Amino acid sequence: MSDPIPSSPAAARRPVTIVTGGSRGIGRAVAERLARDGHDLVITYRERAADAEAVADGLRAAGADVAVLSADLGDLASTATIFPAAIERFGRVTGLVNNAGITGRIGTFLEVDIEESREVFAVNDLAPILLCQQAVEHMATNRGGEGGAIVNVSSGAATTGSANTYIPYAMSKAALDALTTGLSKEYGPYGVRVNTVSPGTTHTEIHAAAGRPNAPEERAPRIPMRRAGQPDEIAGAVAFLLGPDASYITGAILRVAGGN
Template sequence: METDASSRPVTIVTGASRGIGAAIAERLAADGHDLVLTFRDRVADADAVARRCEASGARVRFLQVDLADLDAAATIVPTAIAEFATITGLVNNAGITGRIGGFLDASIEESELLFRVNVLAPIVLTRAAIAHMATDRGGAGGSIVNISSGAATTGSPNTYIPYSMSKAALNALTTGTAKEFGPVGVRVNTVSPGTTRTEIHAAAGRPNAPEERAPRIPMRRPGEPHEIAGAVAYLFSPDASYTSGADIRVAGGN
């Protein structure tokens, strides 16, 4: 049965051309969402994700945006509203880790870039989304999911302390906005993956990191992107209508 386009949720997912972001986009498309997806530089991958989402019946708009450019990040929500007339959801998924290594070896320039992508861009997007969704501003409410990390609570010594700091900041964004904007119809939650089998580890200089860490994970394996997407899908579902300010840890027992 076809769904009236005007009644379909419209969700923004950042960093959706691969890995966890792509899995989230495809799951939400299957659940009936129309999508505004962002990517930085993987055009072919973005096109493939868009085709798979469209095959599930979703209307899809892909935007090429470098989230380190905060002025560019500020165009995403207005573009989504212009395209679909509304947005009902936002997934702050895009993120970078920096190079894996000791704290003293991490440059301040790398940490600054990391915080622009992992913290400041989500602030920009979240502010714009809430301004549109909040019922006291004429909106109809909505839901925001921040993709954090199990690293936010471990500190990640000898691995990527600045990354863990950025994810702890994202957790604080969830806690604060859930409390401030719950009264005006906006739910905000976190999903915190543990080690997951994606390309992010190769970008950090340790492509075999998931397998190396597996013996220290209670379930003795890394996660898969679709397992993270399932938690995100729950938070957008009617079953989560009373869930806000939560952190769902999808980390194999860690």
């Protein structure tokens, strides 16, 4: 984590948002957009610390106060340190973006590795559950909080099932959508808005990690807009759901998928 910087009354009035996996891909684009929108930020990364710090430098240049945390979201003990560190650093958190996620290797259902799937569900579901619990404890008005907003970054795979590609990943994202639905209903009365942004195929490193680096180009002809998305196009939707223009939106699943 970056060295603490004493907060000022002016800084305390700025939104403070946690973005998991904020050092690259969609998470980086979200953090950059939020910095421009006036948020202070906590970004997490699992590896490539130098890259994370370089992203943080850019966010600071845009006017944000930034903390950088190393966290493995496949490890709940590590995940549990994120929110307390953010509170210690900034004194409060107003937003949470559950962005970090993994797909597992692309392949048919019979090729699914169970241990790899265990990690997919740990990162994509158990970590967001824990972080949402911590967020609600801090934000909910019936717990003494001032309210806040959570955005879960899901996937269009949650509704297609991703046959012949990564069915467990699709399952994990469907579960994340269910988290949004249930949590929005339970804590809507207490000032916590919970929404989902559901991207379609987007140009990020996640495809190479899954074993198919050219997936965006391969899928483009089947997308109504005939192209994959860019991370900043997803970031705009996340920023909207965190912002004041979405003050009466909760439980929504906003699909950003080029028409798919």
